[in-house]
């Protein structure tokens with residue numbers, strides 16, 4: 001192995017996680033300050049950089065509390081666990097990325113089922129609070145630091161809700177780029193709640209007492225399915241579900257399982 005490859009692996013392996021062979025991950029090259037951005041937001045639109053920094057800083061501020069509140073949430077979500085069991089079976093032996101992984105609980109759940117996982121999140125603080133031995137690094141879903149066709153699977157739960165339509169199209173193209181033909185992706189999002197219908201967007205300026213600047217979008221599953229298909233990710237299955245009472249925000253949700261076109 002070259003020294004460059006060893007350095008790259010070492011940056012991924014921060015936190016003691018084992019390096020993953022076969023992937024070209026360069027988390028160490030990402031700017032954590034927001035002053036410079038050495039990666040390109042492929043096709044995400046002219047205002048993407050400013051938006052992205054605001055979102056990242058917001059999640060940096062709530063990362064600890066988010067991990068405390070939601071890090072154990074799968075315990076109360078049998079349908080999500082069921083989908084993840086299916087996903088683990090579909091993944092076979094290759095590497096799967098949890099994109100927008102937050103505190104890494106989904107990545108940890110899949111890793112515990114034998115899936116070779118990596119986690120990526122826009123917020124370095126989220127990466128820092130991830131309570132998992134899965135390698136987690138800061139990355140933007142519209143410019144993933146991963147070689148084309150190097151993943152057999154990708155999960156992205158409740159993260160594309162922060163991106164507008166153009167940004168989501170860029171993210172879906174990126175998902176298609178990093179997935180092998182035939183690889184699966186599972187994408188989840190809120191669709192509505194009592195105050196916000198499908199298509200609405202909610203802006204949050206305070207979250208658990210922290211100042212934030214976050215937009216949460218309620219997405220239309222049919223439109224997202226079409227956008228994913230445009231990117232080359234064709235529908236396999238869809239689950240629409242009601243909220244689990246007392247466990248999570250009382251929103252309706254949708255889970256889209258898609259497959260990278262061969």
Ligand SMILES: C[S@@+](CC[C@H](N)C(=O)[O-])C[C@H]1O[C@@H](n2cnc3c(N)ncnc32)[C@H](O)[C@@H]1O
Pocket residue numbers: 052055056059070099100101102103106120121122123126139140141142156157158159160162
């Ligand atoms: C609502 S949280 C969901 C976290 C986790 N997937 C879960 O299910 O709890 C949204 C996450 O998406 C991340 N995120 C937002 N925009 C992103 C982007 N462009 N690239 C990567 N992650 C992003 C945020 O930092 C945050 O951790």
